[in-house]
Amino acid sequence: xxxxxxxxxxxxxxxxxxxxxxxxxxxxxxxxxxxxxxxxxxxxxxxxxxxxxxxxxxxxxxxxxxxxxxxxxxxxxxxxxxxxxxxxxxxxxxxxxxxxxxxxxxxxxxxxxxxxxxxxxxxxxxxxxxxxxxxxxxxxxxxxxxxxxxxxxxxxxxxxxxxxxxxxxxxxxxxxxxxxxxxxxxxxxxxxxxxxxxxxxxxxxxxxxxxxxxxxxxxxxxxxxxxxxxxxxxxxxxxxxxxxxxxxxxxxxxxxxxxxxxxxxxxxxxxxxxxxxxxxxx
Amino acid sequence: xxxxxxxxxxxxxxxxxxxxxxxxxxxxxxxxxxxxxxxxxxxxxxxxxxxxxxxxxxxxxxxxxxxxxxxxxxxxxxxxxxxxxxxxxxxxxxxxxxxxxxxxxxxxxxxxxxxxxxxxxxxxxxxxxxxxxxxxxxxxxxxxxxxxxxxxxxxxxxxxxxxxxxxxxxxxxxxxxxxxxxxxxxxxxxxxxxxxxxxxxxxxxxxxxxxxxxxxxxxxxxxxxxxxxxxxxxxxxxxxxxxxxxxxxxxxxxxxxxxxxxxxxxxxxxxxxxxxxxxxxxxxxxxxxxxxxxxxxxxxxxxxxxxxxxxxxxxxxxxxxxxxxxxxxxxxxxxxxxxxxxxxxxxxxxxxxxxxxxxxxxxxxxxxxxxxxxxxxxxxxxxxxxxxxxxxxxxxxxxxxxxxxxxxxxxxxxxxxxxxxxxxxxxxxxxxxxxxx
Numbered sequence: 265x266x267x268x269x270x271x272x273x274x275x276x277x278x279x280x281x282x283x284x285x286x287x288x289x290x291x292x293x294x295x296x297x298x299x300x301x302x303x304x305x306x307x308x309x310x311x312x313x314x315x316x317x318x319x320x321x322x323x324x325x326x327x328x329x330x331x332x333x334x335x336x337x338x339x340x341x342x343x344x345x346x347x348x349x350x351x352x353x354x355x356x357x358x359x360x361x362x363x364x365x366x367x368x369x370x371x372x373x374x375x376x377x378x379x380x381x382x383x384x385x386x387x388x389x390x391x392x393x394x395x396x397x398x399x400x401x402x403x404x405x406x407x408x409x410x411x412x413x414x415x416x417x418x419x420x421x422x423x424x425x426x427x428x429x430x431x432x433x434x435x436x437x438x439x440x441x442x443x444x445x446x447x448x449x450x451x452x453x454x455x456x457x458x459x460x461x462x463x464x465x466x467x468x469x470x471x472x473x474x475x476x477x478x479x480x481x482x483x484x485x486x487x488x489x490x491x492x493x494x495x496x497x498x499x500x501x502x503x504x505x506x507x508x509x510x511x512x513x514x515x516x517x518x519x520x521x522x523x524x525x526x527x528x529x530x531x532x533x534x535x536x537x538x539x540x541x542x543x544x545x546x
Numbered sequence: 547x548x549x550x551x552x553x554x555x556x557x558x559x560x561x562x563x564x565x566x567x568x569x570x571x572x573x574x575x576x577x578x579x580x581x582x583x584x585x586x587x588x589x590x591x592x593x594x595x596x597x598x599x600x601x602x603x604x605x606x607x608x609x610x611x612x613x614x615x616x617x618x619x620x621x622x623x624x625x626x627x628x629x630x631x632x633x634x635x636x637x638x639x640x641x642x643x644x645x646x647x648x649x650x651x652x653x654x655x656x657x658x659x660x661x662x663x664x665x666x667x668x669x670x671x672x673x674x675x676x677x678x679x680x681x682x683x684x685x686x687x688x689x690x691x692x693x694x695x696x697x698x699x700x701x702x703x704x705x706x707x708x709x710x711x712x713x714x715x716x717x718x719x720x721x722x723x724x725x726x727x728x729x730x731x732x733x734x735x736x737x738x739x740x741x742x743x744x745x746x747x748x749x750x751x752x753x754x755x756x757x758x759x760x761x762x763x764x765x766x767x768x769x770x771x772x773x774x775x776x777x778x779x780x781x782x783x784x785x786x787x788x789x790x791x792x793x794x795x796x797x798x799x800x801x802x803x804x805x806x807x808x809x810x811x812x813x814x815x816x817x818x819x820x821x822x823x824x825x826x827x828x829x830x831x832x833x834x835x836x837x838x839x840x841x842x843x844x845x846x847x848x849x850x851x852x853x854x855x856x857x858x859x860x861x862x863x864x865x866x867x868x869x870x871x872x873x874x875x876x877x878x879x880x881x882x883x884x885x886x887x888x889x890x891x892x893x894x895x896x897x898x899x900x901x902x903x904x905x906x907x908x909x910x911x912x913x914x915x916x917x918x919x920x921x922x923x924x925x926x927x928x929x930x931x932x933x934x935x936x937x938x939x940x941x942x943x944x945x946x947x948x949x950x951x952x953x954x955x956x957x958x959x960x961x962x963x964x965x966x967x968x969x970x971x972x973x974x975x976x977x978x979x980x981x982x983x
Contacts, residue, residue: 312816312839386719395625484617485624504587506831507838
């Protein structure tokens with residue numbers, strides 16, 4: 265039997281080490297964010313000479329210039345429209361598909377499912393040229409609909425995989441009860457499966473929203489009309505071939521990061537639940 | 547009655563529609579030329595030139611910017627496949643990419659336009675600027691000989707030194723080192739003063755390749771370099787080992803900035819601009835970069851030090867950016883007219899003043915920034931892999947450049963690296979031979 269002081273010291277030491285480790289993790293997560301905000305308040309010259317996080321002179325006007333020069337007003341609305349449309353599309357299609365893959369028996373079910381999963385392995389840049397040619401033939405290139413459809417397609421595989429794993433572990437008794445109450449297949453999906461899948465749906469929403477919000481390469485390829493471009497394209501205004509306007513770029517990045525941070529905070533409760541509980545249902 | 551009343555309105559509407567809506571606009575409308583580019587720095591200057599051209603000719607020119615260059619390259623490739631290339635565009639990448647676009651029929655042969663009126667258009671440009679857009683007879687790419695691009699600006703890659711730090715080292719800032727031993731001797735002074743030597747973005751392999759080729763041309767001459775690429779001379783040749791050994795000597799002399807092999811060029815530029823390195827190896831674009839980072843930086847341009855008297859020194863350079871004409875464009879004549887105007891002396895001076903790039907038009911040099919003129923002075927001794935007529939295998943280039951990195955960090959000897967490069971070269975040659983069979 266060891267002395268109580270030993271256990272107390274051990275507990276305190278472990279707690280200090282754990283907190284120290286967590287503090288390092290927090291610092292490594294927050295530092296880039298703080299550096300970005302600090303740099304957004306410097307000038308092009310002080311950004312290379314003043315390494316402090318809080319600049320001596322705050323140049324708040326950088327935000328105004330970034331907004332004006334980058335044409336953020338239009339791009340912001342475009343990005344919101346694309347994000348909402350794509351995420352809605354992904355949630356609808358992937359939840360229906362995942363439910364069907366999980367609950368219905370039909371010919372070629374596994375083949376189709378694994379084909380979807382295989383699509384996850386294809387690097388997105390590898391599909392740009394075929395997508396461009398396809399959209400061109402369908403007369404959907406340089407249209408918002410074309411871009412939205414492509415982005416829905418990009419997000420489907422992972423979302424279907426996440427949701428199917430969840431539906432597979434959902435007790436069938438819940439569906440049987442709903443069926444006795446007169447629910448159709450679509451009714452069960454809407455009234456039973458979807459409400460239970462909220463935590464996973466939150467993960468799907470946040471991951472895909474982040475993906476759409478940060479996407480710009482596909483947009484650059486399929487849009488010729490600059491007015492249709494998403495927000496990330498505005499950031500390239502500040503990145504020259506040889507010169508980058510860092511303060512404006514950092515101000516622009518801060519502006520673009522805000523909505524997605526907001527989405528994360530709003531859905532944080534569900535995401536944590538979704539990640540930690542995973543497939544614990546009912 | 548009511549029907550007749552409505553009929554009147556309907557007929558009036560149809561008449562107005564036919565008169566205003568369907569009247570031939572084509573007779574009056576001037577064409578619109580579309581240009582795709584990736585040059586963010588030149589966006590405003592191009593817009594201004596577009597405005598001036600429309601004012602002068604009535605022809606509208608839409609400069610559409612797609613950056614960064616990686617995404618731009620993907621867009622151009624996709625557009626080529628979809629047959630939606632604009633009237634004017636640029637092709638980024640190696641000569642073999644350029645050749646594949648030409649062979650697929652996407653790029654117009656500009657030779658007839660360049661040669662007309664006693665080659666007036668062709669004569670405007672630096673010879674070196676045109677060379678990177680030119681395919682000679684019997685080129686290795688199987689492209690019909692001709693000029694396929696219009697250079698907009700040029701660049702050279704040279705060495706730079708900080709004049710203030712030169713004084714601090716007790717050196718004459720007007721007299722930079724001319725040969726390799728003078729250069730190595732400065733390393734000793736740099737160490738004694740606790741300063742840092744040469745900075746460059748050598749994590750970006752092409753910059754190492756650039757300096758190594760400068761040395762190779764000086765040590766063994768262009769012909770031997772080309773013969774090596776063709777596989778007729780091995781990389782284990784003593785001259786190549788000498789090229790690799792130079793990097794070891796530079797390192798041992800204390801002339802390299804700590805961590806240079808993992809440094810990207812943006813960081814290297816920041817370091818030189820903040821006067822934390824005596825030398826830099828960079829392209830002419832740096833004039834604008836340093837001006838933005840530290841307007842008071844006092845520096846000068848010098849050629850990389852001479853290693854041998856046997857062959858002349860060469861530096862990388864030539865066309866910076868070029869535009870190609872879509873072979874399927876319906877506005878070819880207007881496009882050529884516009885490109886001729888764009889490369890006129892007046893527009894080239896404007897572009898150079900607005901963007902701090904070296905103009906491709908040699909008549910414009912008299913009115914450019916003095917520091918840029920220093921870079922332009924040596925345009926006649928420039929070379930570039932794109933004009934060699936043969937391309938080294940990408941795997942060999944990678945092994946060569948990574949090998950130099952390994953020599954710098956003391957991981958491998960020049961002899962070991964030479965052997966490894968040659969092994970890869972032989973494998974690639976064997977692969978090529980088997981593909982042909």
